[in-house]
Amino acid sequence: MRDIFDSTIERFFLDTVDTEQVLLAEKEGWHTALWTSLDELGFALAMSPEEKGGAGATWSDLCGVARLTGSFSLPLPLCESIFANWLLGQGGLDPLSGPLTVAAKSDLKSTSGAVSGVLKDVPWGRFAGHIVAVMPEENLQRLVVFSSEQIKSLEPSDNIAGEARDTLTFEDATPFLTAVLPVQLPANIVQLGGAMLRSAQIAGALHKAMTISHEYAAERVQFGRPIGSFQAIQHQLAQMAEHVAASVIAAEAAFARSADELDLLAISAAKICTSEAAGVGASIAHAVHGAIGFTHEHQLHLLTRRLWSWRSEFGSETYWAKQLGEAVCKKGASEFWPAVTAGYFDTFQTETSQ
Amino acid sequence: MSGEAFSDADSAGVFMSIEQFEYSSIPADAEALRSEVRAFLQQELADFPAIKRADSWIGFDAEFSRKLGKRGWVGMALPKEYGGSEASAFARYVVIEELLAAGAPVSAHWFSDRQSGPLLLKFGTEKQKQFHLPAICRGEQYFCIGMSEPNSGSDLASIKSRAVRQGDKWIVNGQKVWTTNAHLSHYMIALVRTSEGEKRQQGLSQVIIDLKSPGVTIRPIKDLTGGAHFNEVFFDNVELDNDAIIGTEGDGWSQVTAELALERSGPERFLSSMTLLNSLIAMVGAHPDTLQAKEIGRLTAKLITLRNMSLSVTQQLSEGKSPVWAASCVKAFGATFEQEIPELAQALCDVSPASVGSNEHAQVLAYLMQMAPSFSLRGGTREILRGIIARGLGAQ
Numbered sequence: 001m002r003d004i005f006d007s008t009i010e011r012f013f014l015d016t017v018d019t020e021q022v023l024l025a026e027k028e029g030w031h032t033a034l035w036t037s038l039d040e041l042g043f044a045l046a047m048s049p050e051e052k053g054g055a056g057a058t059w060s061d062l063c064g065v066a067r068l069t070g071s072f073s074l075p076l077p078l079c080e081s082i083f084a085n086w087l088l089g090q091g092g093l094d095p096l097s098g099p100l101t102v103a104a105k106s107d108l109k110s111t112s113g114a115v116s117g118v119l120k121d122v123p124w125g126r127f128a129g130h131i132v133a134v135m136p137e138e139n140l141q142r143l144v145v146f147s148s149e150q151i152k153s154l155e156p157s158d159n160i161a162g163e164a165r166d167t168l169t170f171e172d173a174t175p176f177l178t179a180v181l182p183v184q185l186p187a188n189i190v191q192l193g194g195a196m197l198r199s200a201q202i203a204g205a206l207h208k209a210m211t212i213s214h215e216y217a218a219e220r221v222q223f224g225r226p227i228g229s230f231q232a233i234q235h236q237l238a239q240m241a242e243h244v245a246a247s248v249i250a251a252e253a254a255f256a257r258s259a260d261e262l263d264l265l266a267i268s269a270a271k272i273c274t275s276e277a278a279g280v281g282a283s284i285a286h287a288v289h290g291a292i293g294f295t296h297e298h299q300l301h302l303l304t305r306r307l308w309s310w311r312s313e314f315g316s317e318t319y320w321a322k323q324l325g326e327a328v329c330k331k332g333a334s335e336f337w338p339a340v341t342a343g344y345f346d347t348f349q350t351e352t353s354q
Numbered sequence: 355m356s357g358e359a360f361s362d363a364d365s366a367g368v369f370m371s372i373e374q375f376e377y378s379s380i381p382a383d384a385e386a387l388r389s390e391v392r393a394f395l396q397q398e399l400a401d402f403p404a405i406k407r408a409d410s411w412i413g414f415d416a417e418f419s420r421k422l423g424k425r426g427w428v429g430m431a432l433p434k435e436y437g438g439s440e441a442s443a444f445a446r447y448v449v450i451e452e453l454l455a456a457g458a459p460v461s462a463h464w465f466s467d468r469q470s471g472p473l474l475l476k477f478g479t480e481k482q483k484q485f486h487l488p489a490i491c492r493g494e495q496y497f498c499i500g501m502s503e504p505n506s507g508s509d510l511a512s513i514k515s516r517a518v519r520q521g522d523k524w525i526v527n528g529q530k531v532w533t534t535n536a537h538l539s540h541y542m543i544a545l546v547r548t549s550e551g552e553k554r555q556q557g558l559s560q561v562i563i564d565l566k567s568p569g570v571t572i573r574p575i576k577d578l579t580g581g582a583h584f585n586e587v588f589f590d591n592v593e594l595d596n597d598a599i600i601g602t603e604g605d606g607w608s609q610v611t612a613e614l615a616l617e618r619s620g621p622e623r624f625l626s627s628m629t630l631l632n633s634l635i636a637m638v639g640a641h642p643d644t645l646q647a648k649e650i651g652r653l654t655a656k657l658i659t660l661r662n663m664s665l666s667v668t669q670q671l672s673e674g675k676s677p678v679w680a681a682s683c684v685k686a687f688g689a690t691f692e693q694e695i696p697e698l699a700q701a702l703c704d705v706s707p708a709s710v711g712s713n714e715h716a717q718v719l720a721y722l723m724q725m726a727p728s729f730s731l732r733g734g735t736r737e738i739l740r741g742i743i744a745r746g747l748g749a750q
Binding site: 207210214218228231233234235237238239241242243244245246248249250252253256257265266268269270272273276317318320321322323324325326327328329330332333334336337338340341343 | 375641649651666739741744
């Protein structure tokens with residue numbers, strides 16, 4: 001399934017998502033025509049069962065798709081829509097048609113069925129048809145789905161890539177849908193899934209930034225030879241390649257190990273490594289490109305502005321590293337290596353974020 | 355250093371791409387070995403102090419290697435007819451990563467297990483295989499790797515040591531340097547010049563030299579810690595039998611290149627500071643401050659990711675590929691990680707490194723702080739690896 005997914009979405013992106021279209025989306029905030037044609041491919045339903053019109057895919061089938069949304073700077077909530085429909089499925093609900101989004105930062109509370117609260121940093125919040133969040137109730141997690149008409153007030157905010165990251169307030173709203181989530185899902189399931197998706201998007205964006213940096217270094221001539229023939233440039237590109245390789249394998253591991261349930265350790269490792277790589281890689285890509293890469297005209301900033309944004313989203317390197325480090329220390333030195341090889345720290349508990 | 359190629363053994367035609375980093379996990383049958391290895395190590399190393407464990411894979415203990423041999427854990431991927439157990443690449447991986455994580459003294463058999471055994475299996479004559487492989491698998495026969503010379507470090511193709519045919523013998527003259535364990539090994543596999551080719555890389559051959567032969571002189575070189583793991587080795591008209599050549603005469607360069615994926619992708623490329631990482635976690639205790647928690651979490655994430663990179667290369671090796679480019683990424687990234695650990699350990703705790711006295715953590719820190727520079731020198735310097743990685747991008 002993975003090969004077909006990857007080749008289908010790559011072909012679509014090659015045909016439709018170029019620098020001009022991404023810049024247009026950034027300027028307008030939303031690219032309706034692009035969403036419409038992307039939606040026709042049906043990827044938002046990829047993880048829904050076949051009888052619901054989906055493809056019954058698992059996360060391991062979708063790492064390539066997420067990486068490609070990163071490498072093409074897709075200015076649309078495809079990853080968010082896939083994830084939202086996966087959450088709906090976890091709650092036993094049918095998938096919805098997109099665009100959908102998810103909210104990790106939520107303080108929703110219910111008073112006799114009416115839900116109030118604030119959702120922060122909601123990706124594409126003002127453009128999504130439905131918004132999916134999780135609300136803790138006594139001994140359970142309730143999935144809450146709002147439709148966009150239910151938003152009481154909206155405080156718009158954009159990340160540095162011009163992607164909407166809005167604050168949405170709901171007041172005594174009767175959710176469009178709700179469902180009880182299975183007990184084994186952690187309280188921070190939205191944060192966790194979002195971190196997994198962003199780690200793959202970062203890996204994709206970094207890979208592309210490395211490829212165009214290498215190509216530029218092979219073409220740009222100074223002192224009578226391509227700058228890529230200078231060791232100073234080669235070593236920077238190599239350092240970037242090390243981080244790209246680490247990012248790709250970390251994201252792949254996170255998706256592969258999340259086939260049954262989202263793997264906290266693998267996902268946090270991926271978000272930590274990719275978020276660190278984002279800074280290193282963006283810096284090297286700009287160094288190699290020189291002044292041209294600093295212009296609005298050049299495509300590099302489409303990637304680097306996303307790298308600088310995505311590394312913060314759904315938990316920064318520090319956010320995840322601090323929690324993982326606390327778990328490691330609590331587990332103790334003698335159990336450290338056994339936990340690494342088992343891929344599991346029982347001291348690593350998820351925390352909700354707000 | 356570590357008697358390993360520092361070299362720019364170049365990667366012409368080497369398969370490379372970021373896409374070769376596919377996620378691979380250890381199969382259940384290989385994973386099943388882990389508890390047995392752990393139980394063995396717990397017993398064998400019960401009284402083995404942290405400062406000895408910090409030696410990692412340069413710690414030498416022939417008796418320990420023989421015990422591993424009895425268990426079938428040396429040369430374990432080699433065919434049964436030569437004393438191996440035909441174990442999978444992943445089974446071997448489980449064994450060696452457990453040995454390294456525990457800081458077991460594995461250096462006696464390390465080079466034979468990692469590269470001399472596989473090299474002989476691939477290129478050796480039947481006689482060479484019959485003679486060497488069973489003894490390697492018993493943990494009794496140790497090889498060192500003769501690559502660098504006084505004027506040939508990173509630029510390995512410029513080596514001057516030479517073997518000249520004389521009747522039915524080869525006569526070797528020249529000098530090797532930075533040869534780890536030469537003083538403790540039975541044989542050296544040396545890269546020497548046997549003829550002149552159009553290119554410098556032609557006319558090189560790998561030969562097996564019995565280190566007890568007349569004309570071989572071995573002098574230890576003290577490293578900056580005062581330890582003596584590596585040596586200079588002189589050859590003065592050393593006589594080798596006609597069949598001392600491994601593989602094809604004049605093909606040494608391509609054979610050495612083929613070994614690089616084996617020697618650059620294993621867990622020894624990121625576990626050298628493992629004893630210090632453990633010691634740091636113990637020193638910090640169950641209640642780290644924010645800075646300590648963050649950095650220990652970050653190191654853990656790196657360790658998990660490096661292990662996945664290394665396992666991905668292992669999968670490729672087990673499919674018969676030669677992923678030299680990917681292995682270079684593992685080694686370069688891994689060395690940075692190994693070197694970061696002493697830096698962070700010193701920064702995160704108010705414990706000064708101590709060569710004598712203080713406490714065990716301070717001594718492990720002092721030792722690895724001093725060893726760390728070698729991690730990005732041995733087995734190919736960071737600069738050479740980055741050259742290979744950058745050129746690999748060019749072929750994309």
